Amino acid sequence: MIHLTDSAVEAARTALARAGEQVQGLRIAVKTGGCAGFKYAMGLVSEAGPDDIMIEHEGVRLFVDAESSPHLDGTTIDFVDSTKGAGFTFDNPNATSRCSCSKSFC
Template structure:
């Protein structure tokens, strides 16, 4: 069975670097979906120390990742990567469930859950 979210080795490396820099070693990486943005939904990533009952726990490259059961359907098949370019580096999110996305690249829409569009 495929993981709800796949976090590449490059992305995990940078997440762990951020954890060390922020004193968050041992925390979980929370991957979430929030209402808002130009297309209705936005991605969220952050550190948490507690797992709730409705969270799915994924472990990839020794990183513990939390996804709520509510967000799992929207994120199913999503890949999070880290890419470097001449302008710097950053996380990229490829969600096969997104049917529309915004020019800023942080907002998206799916057929599964609609949000209220707002400015980027």
């Protein structure tokens, strides 16, 4: 299960509202790459993929493909706005190590 903080829920709702009615939710995935082996990918989607798992958290729909799901199980996603910039961060208990930007892990 993926958990969104209140800040992440607000940021996701804002992005979804700006995108319009054709967008159904956020896709969260794990891809090969990044400086530690795997990287997180997020984007707005208009429909679920054939092997997607849909998670709804406080009205925000998350779509996770079956391959990414085990890598993301137990992950908390936050949205941080600081002097270094704004963006989503991932606290993933499955990561054995991660890079300093928190966007890549292994």
